[in-house]
Amino acid sequence: MTKYIKNPMNSNEQMNLKEKLDWLADRYLKNDRDEIFADYLREILKVDIDGSIIPEPVRDPLTNEVRGLMVIGASQTGKSALIDRNLKHLGIFSKMDGDAAGNYVHCRVPADATIKSLGQLVALATGYQVSDRSKGHEVWTIVRHRMKEFGVKLVWIDEAHHLLRPGAGRDVAGAVQALKSLLQENTGVSVIISGVPKLEEVILKDEETALRFVTLNLFPMTEGAGEFERFQRFIQICADKLGVGMPRDPHFAERIVFAMNGELGRSIKLAKAILRQALTSGKVELTLGDAARTYKMLHKHTQAGPFDAGTWPVVKATLIELGWV
Known part of the structure; x- marks a missing residue:
């Protein structure tokens, strides 16, 4: 049965890779x-x-x-x-x-x-x-x-x-x-x-x-709304539980949501995929480059994308000009 995350700071030291992957796959974001x-x-x-x-x-x-x-x-x-x-x-x-x-x-x-x-x-x-x-x-x-x-x-x-x-x-x-x-x-x-x-x-x-x-x-998420804030917290909680450091970008969640056109289910799926790739490749800290590779792998995207280097407002503006919205 799907479980809520009740204590995100539980130690992950006793979890092997399979247990971490199973734990991640079973997460549900209450919203x-x-x-x-x-x-x-x-x-x-x-x-x-x-x-x-x-x-x-x-x-x-x-x-x-x-x-x-x-x-x-x-x-x-x-x-x-x-x-x-x-x-x-x-x-x-x-x-x-x-x-x-x-x-x-x-x-x-x-x-x-x-x-x-x-x-x-x-x-x-x-x-x-x-x-x-x-x-x-x-x-x-x-x-x-x-x-x-x-x-x-x-x-x-x-x-x-x-x-x-x-x-x-x-x-x-x-x-x-x-x-x-x-x-x-x-x-x-x-x-x-x-x-x-x-x-x-x-x-x-x-x-x-x-x-x-x-x-x-079921309409798309809006940045700054309660649903988006829960999603942002969900990613951090999962990363903490799994022992994976988040990218040093305060707009990481926004990039994911933008990539998935604001759709909650697709955003959760992409976030899990990024974390899963980090776990299976043995990474302890994610970068935007890691997220970009996972995104391109899943969506066959080869051009400019939401996880490109640069400040998010500039990257976002460029993508909008290219017709992303």
Whole structure:
């Protein structure tokens, strides 16, 4: 389970390289989005007398329908990490993974998925393999039956935008209708769908479906805001724990965020990659050159970049002139 950093100054002397790498990979940056996500969950899930979320959908007493949550953000913004971490942290959900144990289903939609193949994935998560010969509506009849039978309370469809790609043999309207029907049917489940902005764009074209989802948009970080300050502290805490000295540049975190267009998830991924390279190469102190090499390795960048030598305001201005923003 993902852990918070509670004491950054613990000695790292007893950690070998593998332990350090595992520790780094497991880090999660708690941020404002966690509380915001919880607020949105309270819109689709019930709360007890103390205001704690419970695994039971909020149901409209007039229509008997439930509501869904749509989480939207650019690729690698941290959508999946946010949802996964917070569902685990609540302590009220357990994921079904090929058997009938658990009360929520998580399906990551493949790029070539259809609404039928998604239904097969959901059924498989509940421990039932649907024949390829079954028709799409038959697959979803089985899915709804199994979710009701085994007490599934939440379905999370990750990378849901893949369902809405146009093309031969694909049914965008049918996919939207299927998402809506999950909230209409008397299955007792709430639905989270997550994906890139294209997902929201398509859903909004169907007013009936759009009205059934509340939407959480994950926007880029702003320098100087609380989220950025937490990110900056996160890097320092990780470096201290791992025994790696930070670059002698007060704007190092800003360079990372600029390189990743302000996206929190991508910024964390790059920061971890830079630290990981330092660990595996035996460095005890990072330089901007080290960060530049890692960045260029991951992003195939060979021209001027955010980790170039020079004061950050000058480097940033040059990059903006070159069209980085």
